[in-house]
Amino acid sequence: MVEMVGGHMPLARNIAVVVTLLAGARLQAADPEVQVDFNRDIRPILSTHCFQCHGPDAGKRQGELRLDTRDGAMAPRKGHRTIVAGQPGDSELFRRITAESADDRMPPEEAKKPLTKSQVELISRWIKQGAKWKEHWAWITPSRPALPSPPDYLDFVRTPVDRFLLERHYAEGLIPSSPANRVTLVRRAFLDLLGLPPTPEQVDTFVNDARPGAWKRLVDRLLTSPHYGERMAIYWLDVVRYADSNGYHSDEARQIAPYRDYVIKSFNNNLRFDRFVTEQLAGDLLPKADATQKVASGFNMLLQTTSEGGAQAKEYLAKYSADRVRNTSSIFLGVTLGCAQCHDHKYDPFTMSDFYRFGSFFADIKERGVGNPPSYPVRVGAIDESLTAVETRIAGLQKALVTTTPELTAAQAKWETTAEAEARQSVSLSPWSVIGPFPAANFEEAHAKAFPPQKEVDLKKAYDGLKWVAAAKFVDGKPHTLAGQNCATYLFRTITTKQPRKLVVSLGSDDSIKLWLNGSVSFEKKILRGVAPDQDKATLEPRRRREPPADEGGQRRRGIRVLLPHLAEFSAGPGAGGPEAARGQAQRRPEENDRRPLSPDCPGPEAGS
Template identity: 50%
Template structure:
């Protein structure tokens, strides 16, 4: 990459229509539906309350800061408008500043005004004030006293600390220890008298890896190959194969599209459509090609400012246009420019920094060192984006290499014909040239019009003026004008006399000197592999977030990630190769009672698959899944009338036909205000804002979706055809086949008996109601490839519906 763009931070450039689907569930009381799945909680506190009498030193970050944040910051925190007594407890320099009565005297709690105010009986002197509603418990007072007595060692908030690579704990050995990660986790387990779970069986491991790395279940052939491979490199070989799969980029892209708030519609007012799928393809390609994360960051924020990035950089810059916009005729331009600026600050901070800057739009942050000036100075970075405040977005045409070649050929021919036209003297000769010229121009227009639209970032000649808006009021122009700047707490950009640009911002965000970006990324990737982060709150790495359960591990992984060129696939491999990752998710009573949320990582976690993967799994098992990567958004079946309230203009959903009906959930049309109901049922976000952490629920509605949504009924129908054609001749053989295909493991005898009974029960019912069987088998547009009697096939379809609805089928274990 050219030196000129490396600067101080040098990233390396390495609807619904179906034929007679039944809409009521049959009473499959004999099976346990997925809605009984275990809902794993997310850790919100470090393991166990810290007792001041416990052995060992009091740790400021772990034990003390949370007391200050909860009990003191409202009056003595970052917000200068609420600060009392000219005292703030969020900065070390202020806490230990010279005063008539020293706030804290290291080693001497009884001489420390802070401690004296906590324990005094004088209501006028006591802190927090009695009328504040805040009470410091005796345990917390004892902790503060012990901390001061031990020297009151101060630490920066964990995510703000300069990134440094800690020493790997020594002494751990045994089969569990596969890499450095295990040294950290085992040391924590041993400190709490825990032992790790044994490794999961091979069937569980390949299924886990397949869901985690490509978002699809393994085939029985893939399971057999792995189970029967006794070579020492079998596990690593499987990991490498999955990481090299083009579906790995699809799996990783879903997480990124959530935080970047990708959608196919504008969001506000009529929620009108726009074409953005080339950006989605860019994200998939970036993860598949293992683009360094610093480069990935810079291209999205400022790819349009990097000539060397070319077409890819322009497509990446569409990130800046993913926000919600309006086409409402009566909207105020000034209001929406303010909304757009605020949205970009919120999303940039949430996506890369794990920082909640939402409240700073209206007032200084109550708990983190962020001011209103910081918010609007960040907004000023994006003031160069040329966009309408109101109205449809401006699309730019992008062309494939073949289309581009045809356009260039046409342009060359048009130029030749224009010159030829000038040289012709006779009207007859001119007429012939004009005819060919018109034909060539028509052909060129067809090629041009066949290009793909994308809303990209275009730059204004002069950036808009950005000023602080008091209380976030867009009508109040009394605030000071600000220039682009990063939050003052993190320092300042060295740009000399020139105005800082988005490229400067992007380079700072992706700088090794920025402690937040690598920690946030590593924590979120860890979550993809464990279900919860090392810090349990993926949205907020600030003081209101959740302390890491293994801070040294998070720091080590983050520093190692930066050292190795921000290599995402290497990070993923590091995690999944660990013994910690390979553990069984089974939990005994002791671990359940002592560590119910698995903060010590003494076992793996299990959780229901994300919405897109639930769909992908059913389609994959049925044989319907189309594995094509990339391309425009698609429209699967959707309930009729679902869009009836989508106005300006009125719209109806017309589902696709052919292969587009069976694409992965990632490619489903993302309508923000009317997201596909099947995706909503399984907690997919509308992507109106940055979503770093999806909700995860288990509800009866989800079971009904799996039973009745045409996509799942059609999948069950095609799965039933496979059961009959490939599963053997007997009912028992077919039941075993169904379970193996859906869960990757051999069926238990009791399960075979239950499914066999279900088949016989449904066969009897359909034998007396052939019309119902035909209605069921008419669901979906895929043609039937079975000559089996309709009553038998309908009965097996109901068995398939049951199996696809099992907790185990849609659970990552």
């Protein structure tokens, strides 16, 4: 687009010029000197009329003839050649498509795909001009052409692109249009770059701007508008099949708008195309990927997903994978790899194996086959600003919390000593009492049956002829052998604590064990193993009630030990008793972190700000 000011011709004259130029264009196209392009003119004919029987599908190929490759089309064949460059009359291909006999003519009548006269003429001209073969356009390496030098209308040229336009116009017998007036120019610029017409005020501003460079300033201003990215994103979002719903079943809404915003910002920020591609294909895999790059990889989720009841997850995961292959190959490679999903490609060099190998690149995407919810939270606008402020505040508080001072170290040591002593004094354990064994028919019954001690505990009462007796030999933390086979033995003790607290109990068994607290089962395990201390742990919360913990089973060994409260368990941890500064934050014990927020000696939030 160039900055020019000029008038316009009457409508009738415009129509006459257009008709004349179009007629000229048709005459040029019929000129035998005009170069025939294989990809544009010949490959579509061969693909439509010949590849079905003479293409890449070996199972359907006739006469061992391939016309989808240069080697197959040009190779000698039994005394003749299919295509002889420069010689249509010596080319078997041309002889067969012009044969009078229905038995010799190709394509055969039963194919119902006869060639038109113009198609036959194109093939003849192509062979006369040397039968120049081209690979599929997607495989041709782009190269920078030399700038053409059209002989006329060079005053039309404002940019290098104009030279190419002018050369093509000249070849087609066209001349440049008259320069557009400023009202038309500003309207075109707005519609092209923003998708919206200018306001009357914006039109007047441009029309009345007599300074040099008015057009450049207008374009620059439009390119910096946020609406420019919105306009450009429309085309990309169409290509990648962006949608705010899932597509299948009831077409539920999906939360993927941040990807749309990423595309808009990429155009507004003039993001390099290689980065644009990389971030969409694998932004989440980049080193130290930021939130924007992770959002960009949402490209991989732009496909139809289902949440329909009864849908098979593995089936739909396979569909999603195939969809990604089709989408990615068509967008970034410009090829129809999707045609090879069920068979080898009919005319492009892709096999069915290639299709599924391509899909392996996306095999590490974690997703559900049915019901695929958003998996990455995105913070936008005011929410992001608010959360950022909160996170900054939290970071300051955490920094203050780990700050060490001599006063805090001394207070921490004093508190640990006092707290540990109080914890040990606040819990008391009665001696063990034991009753049993209660016989059972087998091991399963011994574990499952509710014997009398499970229903009540009265240390003075007999149950099935058995009485509770003091178990002085039971020492916490050591294994003990219990009498009998396929039977249950119960042990009982009272735990007294001045205030509600959690207690950790360490257990060991060689087969079956159950633990009751206040009439409720707190722990249960049925297993065959050798007994050892501390094989299992259970957390208890004592209340005002007395019911039996129990231990069931046949001839087996047991190790039962009651630990002190959770706090005391840590008092023997790494570095205990040493200076806090020597331990460092990595070795700080949990009870220290429990105390610091409540310590009057702990530095305030300002210390970490």
